[in-house]
Structures are given as C-alpha cells and as structure tokens.
Amino acid sequence: MNIGQASERSGVSAKMIRYYESVGLLPSAARRANGYRDYGDQEVAVLQFVRRTRDLGFSLDEVSSLLALWSNTRRPSREVKKLAEKHIAELEVRMAEMREVSKTLKKLAGACHGDDRPDCPILDDLSQPRTKRPAAKRAKA
Amino acid sequence: MNIGQASERSGVSAKMIRYYESVGLLPSAARRANGYRDYGDQEVAVLQFVRRTRDLGFSLDEVSSLLALWSNTRRPSREVKKLAEKHIAELEVRMAEMREVSKTLKKLAGACHGDDRPDCPILDDLSQPRTKRPAAKRAKA
DNA sequence: CTGCACCTTCCCACAATGGTAAGGTCAACA
DNA sequence: TGTTGACCTTACCATTGTGGGAAGGTGCAG
Numbered sequence: 001m002n003i004g005q006a007s008e009r010s011g012v013s014a015k016m017i018r019y020y021e022s023v024g025l026l027p028s029a030a031r032r033a034n035g036y037r038d039y040g041d042q043e044v045a046v047l048q049f050v051r052r053t054r055d056l057g058f059s060l061d062e063v064s065s066l067l068a069l070w071s072n073t074r075r076p077s078r079e080v081k082k083l084a085e086k087h088i089a090e091l092e093v094r095m096a097e098m099r100e101v102s103k104t105l106k107k108l109a110g111a112c113h114g115d116d117r118p119d120c121p122i123l124d125d126l127s128q129p130r131t132k133r134p135a136a137k138r139a140k141a
Numbered sequence: 142m143n144i145g146q147a148s149e150r151s152g153v154s155a156k157m158i159r160y161y162e163s164v165g166l167l168p169s170a171a172r173r174a175n176g177y178r179d180y181g182d183q184e185v186a187v188l189q190f191v192r193r194t195r196d197l198g199f200s201l202d203e204v205s206s207l208l209a210l211w212s213n214t215r216r217p218s219r220e221v222k223k224l225a226e227k228h229i230a231e232l233e234v235r236m237a238e239m240r241e242v243s244k245t246l247k248k249l250a251g252a253c254h255g256d257d258r259p260d261c262p263i264l265d266d267l268s269q270p271r272t273k274r275p276a277a278k279r280a281k282a
Numbered sequence: 283c284t285g286c287a288c289c290t291t292c293c294c295a296c297a298a299t300g301g302t303a304a305g306g307t308c309a310a311c312a
Numbered sequence: 313t314g315t316t317g318a319c320c321t322t323a324c325c326a327t328t329g330t331g332g333g334a335a336g337g338t339g340c341a342g
Contacts, residue, residue: 081255114222
C-alpha cells in the first residue's frame, strides 16, 4: 500500500513516516517501480507501535530502544521494564516541578484582587530576585 | 557593566540576553564606545524579572506581556491575574495528561515481571493498535 | 608586547512536527 | 486522447529556547 494508506491505518502522518525513516528509526521502506514507498501489514504494525509509544511520551531514542527490544523475542523483560520505569520517573519529576510552579502561581493569583486597581502582588513577587528556583522545563504532553 | 556581569547578577546567560534583545523581548541595550553592551541596575532588574517568569514556565510571548504589564503602573491587576490563571490552567491540563500516561505505564510495568524471561506485557500492550483506552483486551501471543 | 579574558556577530544543532513548493505518477472521466 | 485531481517524491523553512563554536575586536595585567 502507499504511504497515505499506511499513514491512515497507523495514525502516523506521512510526513513523520518519511522523517522516521530518514533518521534511521525505521528501515528504508520498499519502493515500487515508480519510486513510491510500499508498505505491508507488518510495516503498519511497526508504525502503530511507534505511534503508541510516542503517545506515551517516549522520545524517539527511547522508541528506537523499545523497537529493538520488541523485535528481539529473547530479550529479558527486565530491560523493557527498566525503560518504562525510567520514563515514569521522569514524568514524576516533571509533574513535581509543575506542581510547585502551579502552587506558587495559585498563591500569587489568590493574593491579587484582580480588579481595576493597579497594585498587583503577582508582579511584585516577580520583581523579587530569587536565589534558588527549580528550573521548570516546559514539557510536552 | 558588561554583559558578563549582568548575566551573573541576573542568572540569565549572556547568550540569552543577546537573544532576548534580538527577538525584541528586551529593548536594545546601550552601547559603549567600543561596541560593548552596557547594563545598569535597572536593566539587571528587568533580566531578573524575565528569569523569574521563565522559571515559572511562562513562554517568551507571555513574558513579553508580563513585562508590559509590569512597566505600566496603571494597568488593572485583573489583566495580570488573568495571565497567571491561564498559565495555571495550562499547567493543570499538562499535568493531567502526564498523570494519565504515568498511570498507564505504572499498570504495565506492574504487570511485567522484569526478570530474565522474555515475555513482557509492556511490549504486548504497545503492539496493540490503540483507539483510546489501555485496556489489555487480547491475550499475549 | 604578549597573553588572556572578555566582548562582538554569525552560523549550526537540538527534538519533533507542520507547511509549502516544484515536480513526477496514476487513474478516472469526458 | 487529453485533462483533471489526488496522490507521491524530495527539499527547504519555521517553530521554541537554548547551547556551542568560529572568527575577530578590545582591554587589562604582567
């Protein structure tokens, strides 16, 4: 099938399928005589795997590792679990940072009357040079 | 003072100070005869403000708005509060998404014995083309 | 005068994705 | 047959915010 079909069935955009191939996450797709990429059910299954792991927030590097583990039927399940737990730990860290920030902002917003008056504890606080602050990374979904 | 000093005092790297200026977040810095940028306490205070708001996860666009509100002493505090609450809401959304993912991964990791054996419910689940829920319907191969 | 630390601008890279442009291919339909 | 439109190809640009590094000027201290 063409890339459009594979895209539709896997939920991965054609753009991304080509990109994944270009960065070596996926092997080079078979080509037909006209130069079009050609996909079968097997390839679609791989794409679905990638899609699902991406949805769970794994980086392409991690997806690559998971693909390798997936295709190696003799790998110890320990390795897979380790990857999953590492990812869980990262999520927890980021959530903790965001909770901190959220808490701070809520406190500030709560102290701000939020009406026509110009005085605003939020800006007052932002003006204070902080010594130590957890640098919260902006995370994607 | 030179950019290095301003960087040290504000916690914003020299690289980023120049970048912020280049994208118009900050006004063009004064220059000395030798072409070096020249900063005073006022400018450092602005940089500290930017640093703090960045640490709280605001985008550069949002920082720009906050700077404008900050320098306008007659703005209604309502506007500031609105921005803060919008950001809080975004944080909550992202945290909720991450919690979902984390929950799914924890369930999967919990089902994986994580030893030398190759069978792994995590990979089994990842192989399932998902429409929505991580409900493991089909038995492992 | 030399060396070193600092400053300048400019370009590159990252991660992962979308957009768009210029062109080839193919099937269907009038 | 010819045209149309949907699809495919590659290639480049933009994003967000940050760091790295090159190539060259400046300034101070020894």
